[in-house]
Amino acid sequence: MVKQIFTISTAGTDPWRNIALEEFLLLNVPENSVILYLWRNHRTVVIGRNQNAWNECRVERLEADGGKVARRLSGGGAVFHDLGNVNFTFIARKADYSVERQLSVLVEAVGRLGIEAVPSGRNDVTISGRKFSGNAFYQTGDNCYHHGTILIRTDKEDLARYLKAAPAKLAGKGVDSVRSRVVNLSELDETIDVERVREAMLAAFAEVYAVPCRELLPTDLHPDADAMIERRREFFASWDWRLGRSLPFDISAERRFPWGGIKLQFQVERGRVEDAGVETDALQADFFAALPEYFLGAHFTREEMLGALNRAIAAEAEGDAAVSTAPVAGLADDLRDFLTEEFF
Structure with missing residues (x-):
């Protein structure tokens, strides 16, 4: 009180x-x-x-x-x-x-x-x-x-x-x-x-x-x-x-959703993700800041990349979700669709 x-x-x-x-x-x-x-x-x-x-x-x-x-x-x-x-x-x-x-x-x-x-x-x-x-x-x-x-x-x-x-x-x-x-x-x-x-x-x-x-x-x-x-x-x-670092990502895609715009970027060597980046104006700052770490080391396949994304989503759900705004309807599904449609 x-x-x-x-x-x-x-x-x-x-x-x-x-x-x-x-x-x-x-x-x-x-x-x-x-x-x-x-x-x-x-x-x-x-x-x-x-x-x-x-x-x-x-x-x-x-x-x-x-x-x-x-x-x-x-x-x-x-x-x-x-x-x-x-x-x-x-x-x-x-x-x-x-x-x-x-x-x-x-x-x-x-x-x-x-x-x-x-x-x-x-x-x-x-x-x-x-x-x-x-x-x-x-x-x-x-x-x-x-x-x-x-x-x-x-x-x-x-x-x-x-x-x-x-x-x-x-x-x-x-x-x-x-x-x-x-x-x-x-x-x-x-x-x-x-x-x-x-x-x-x-x-x-x-x-x-x-x-x-x-x-x-x-x-x-x-x-x-x-x-x-x-x-x-x-x-x-x-x-x-x-101003941060600017990495030469060799695979990237971007899309805009009702909850904000997002650009996903990946460096892939020998079929594995060596580095990843996210640029977004979405309000869920902590979730998106942590997201690239989940992709590191994953094989650049639909199954492993979706698995990495799902682990990030699950970790956010288990944690203390941001109290700033009501949950964004469909954000998780939007990200899954974006990842699979743009990269695979």
Whole structure:
């Protein structure tokens, strides 16, 4: 049961430090509490845990313009952040974690600004069918977070300049059409700015949970918080984490499903899988991050590859499935069909 809620905001706009702070809060969230963390990044493309940065954004162009690439812990797709966007993260232990309740805070906050919003699809919040907030989720052990964007005055030209749209997402749609389905809150009411949205989120958070609320400092959770966060910032800023290795996979295929797009890649030598890779914007980040290991050493035959996939699916079912979203109907069957139809 939630007995107390905490808020924390940061004035810093370095994405690597902000993500490090988010992780610190996740690992140190007290029992019977929920933390609302509000933060902003300066000109950043944030990619999902299992995505290829080079496929998702124009890295050289972004960095030449003074921007940064960041990789988060959660799954989902690439997003563009600038100072016209506010990011939120709800952090709680599993017993106190409720995506429905957390989303109600966002809907209530926008309602306080005179705008009616509704959750839509697998991870969006929309206004009259136009997306202003994309959400993603992560769990480690008993600790969970739900984070997302709130577009207020984001530069849509920069969004289109730095992000690459996957061909499967653009099928039958022009770039302008895709851009038109994203809306800034300021387009609906020009008086809405970052500070009004912050205030609305804090007020809605207190109203929805209706328990004592106070501001939080990282050092309230651990005396060495600053040093711990800085060490993790170095990790999140590293080339290996952000941009990763690029292997010359010799067999690959990709397909898009209602739960997300996926690209499977294999290096096969002497009939065995020597290496494997997965790129996906699916929300089930841990499952897809672990999936390549199950294929290693398997004979590249229909029977052994399906067996490896089924072991991965069984391991996920036996473990503590992600609490972030309802089970995705048909995901296992979709993967089996994809594997057999594309590779065998």
